[in-house]
Amino acid sequence: MDSAKTSIVAGIVLMAMGLLFLLDRLGGADSGVYVPALMFAAVGAVFLAIFFRSREHWWAAIPGSVFLGLAAVITATQVIPGSAGGAYLFLFMAAGFAAVYVRQPDNWWAVIPAGVMFTLAIIVALPQALHGTAVAAVLFLGLAATFGILSLIPVRTSGHPGRLMWPLVPAAALGLLGVIFALQATAQLIPVDFAVPAVMILAGIALLVYAYRVRDRGPRTH
Known part of the structure; x- marks a missing residue:
């Protein structure tokens, strides 16, 4: 990162810290609580500046999202009561991995940790x-x-564009387990007489989706 961008980031950090200390002196806020969050946000901003500087720096989105997520968690715990503030860390990390894929589509693997982080964010919330x-x-x-x-x-593998087929196997297995646990979780709300038709409807939808994909075949990667 060049000196101009470094000066901009440093200037914003100094202004924010000065404002926090001023509010502390005036009795408007406890600045010591937000200083760690501000420091994490500053480091995250540096990594984001590196990320936006060049496509080759796609990796910078990952640490940048982590530091920004930590800053969001610290801030949320001071503003929002409860333990759901930890979800912000996973949300920012999910956004970071998603940015890796958007920036460089060859990094299709980033979709997996992005989905995992987003799922963990929902669970924590x-x-x-x-x-x-x-x-x-x-x-x-x-x-x-x-x-x-x-x-x-x-995706592009071996120099040829196409779609991956192997993810459908874990998607089907994990989806079946998810449906089973979902039915168990709603067992008190949904009578058993409705559980079987619900499973049949879901299975029918899955078959229709599969038939549509087979009919609309395009270039695929096995």
């Missing part, structure tokens, strides 16, 4: 009343959706 089998349902369904998306996006 779930209320305490939904913990148990609901967490397992969200986990498996989120992972299934991740691999399902991976099978839909165009």
Whole structure:
């Protein structure tokens, strides 16, 4: 990063820290609480500047998202009561890995950790009343959706564009487990008489999607 960009980042950090200390002196805020968050945000901004500087610096989105996520968690714990603030870290990390793929589509592998981080963010944000089998349902369904998306996006392997087929296998297995846990989690709300038709409807939708994909075949990568 050149000296001009470094000066801009340093100037913004100094101004923000000065404002926090001023508010502390005036009794408007406890600046000591937000200084760590500001430091993490400054480091994250540096990595983001490196990321936007060149396509070859796609890796900088990962540490940048981590530091920005830590800053968001520290800030959220001071503003929002409860333990859901930790979800911001996973959200920022999911955005970081998604940015890696958007910046360089050859890094299709980044879709997997992006989906995993987003799923963990949802799990952390779930209320305490939904913990148990609901967490397992969200986990498996989120992972299934991740691999399902991976099978839909165009990738380039061995110099040939196409789509990956192998993610459909873990997507189907994880999706089945997710549906089972989801039905167990809602067993008290959905009578058993409705569970079997619900499974049949889901299976029918899966078959229709599969038939559509077979009919609309394009270049694929095995």
